[in-house]
Amino acid sequence: MLTRQRKSEILAQLQRDGQVISKELSETFGVSEDTIRRDLRELSSEGLLQRVHGGALPASPAVADFAHRQSIESVTKRAIAGVAAKMVTHGQVVILDGGTTAVEMARQLPKELVTTVVTHSPSIAVELVGHPKIEVILIGGKLFKHSIVTVGAAAIEALSHIRADVYFMGVTGVHASAGLSTGDLEEAYMKRALAAHAAETVVLASSDKLNAASQYMIGDLTLASTIIVEKSTDVSLTNPLAAAGVTIISA
Structure with missing residues (x-):
């Protein structure tokens, strides 16, 4: 052959x-x-x-930079973001990751919502300017231009006094045995640190990220308590995740 x-x-x-x-x-x-x-x-x-x-x-196909991903209109992205936005309740402290789905989630948060959003994404912070009752804590650090988020020691240090109720995480790979992964080492460290400062982690994942892996591991699958997927996702992709004890929500 x-x-x-x-x-x-x-x-x-x-x-x-x-x-x-x-x-x-x-x-x-x-x-x-x-x-x-x-x-x-x-x-x-x-x-x-x-x-x-x-x-x-x-391999995860979710490797395009933020600008390219933002230009792609996606019904799936809006649906996942909408379900995630409805999970946020008054008075919570919420960590919101970077990424286009997270930006869409911020956009869909109710204008009357009274909560605190902690984020290392300038894009998220700008999106929430129009939400008068949401307090925004923007974590500083070195700007990772590919995803427009801050990373590095300064960003991780800024988390030291924060204890959030929930962290909404974006990933490029979700796999039952390989865990949660992303395409940049510093992003992986940052996401792991964000998860460590929240009572629970909810992963936002379109079907192209399921049963896929990227170069840098964020953590085991069980780092997430919940994964939100698109409604049309084949059960062959979600059953191994549910078997590991993760709650699957279809959007």
């Missing part, structure tokens, strides 16, 4: 099964594990999969 054909078969199996194991691939194709590892490296460099110990997982 040609290398090109073998790679095509690997991707087909990955799409079908949600993961591939190097040892099993080696036996299936009758080649060495070194050959399989080379195939996986090359496919990973093309962004077609995410290598993990012993094999590979589907």
Whole structure:
């Protein structure tokens, strides 16, 4: 079998099964594990999969920068954001992540809502200027321009005196065994710190982020108490998450 054909078969199996194991691939194709590892490296460099110990997982397609993602109108995004916005109640302290779905969530918060929103996203802060009863605490730090959020030691230090009721997290990958992940190391640290300062974490995840992984792990799946997904999401994607003890809400 040609290398090109073998790679095509690997991707087909990955799409079908949600993961591939190097040892099993080696036996299936009758080649060495070194050959399989080379195939996986090359496919990973093309962004077609995410290598993990012993094999590979589907790569998250959610890698475009904020400006590109913001230009894409999405009924799904609005639906997920709407369900999340209804979860916020008067008097809470809420941490709101960066990202286009989170911006849409901020937009859908009721004008009469009396609450405090903590965010490291200037975009969220600006969106909430028109909500007169929402107090906004903007966390400073180094600006990560790809996602328009602050990251780094200064941002994490600013969290030290905050104890929130709930954190609404954006991710690029949600996987039953690989956990929650994102495409930038400093963002991963920041998201983990935000989760540590909230009583519960709610993940906002469109179906393209489910059963997928990115390079940097935020934490185990159980870091989230709830995941909000689009209504049309196939149960084959959500059942493994629910089996891990996470509440799934369809928007």
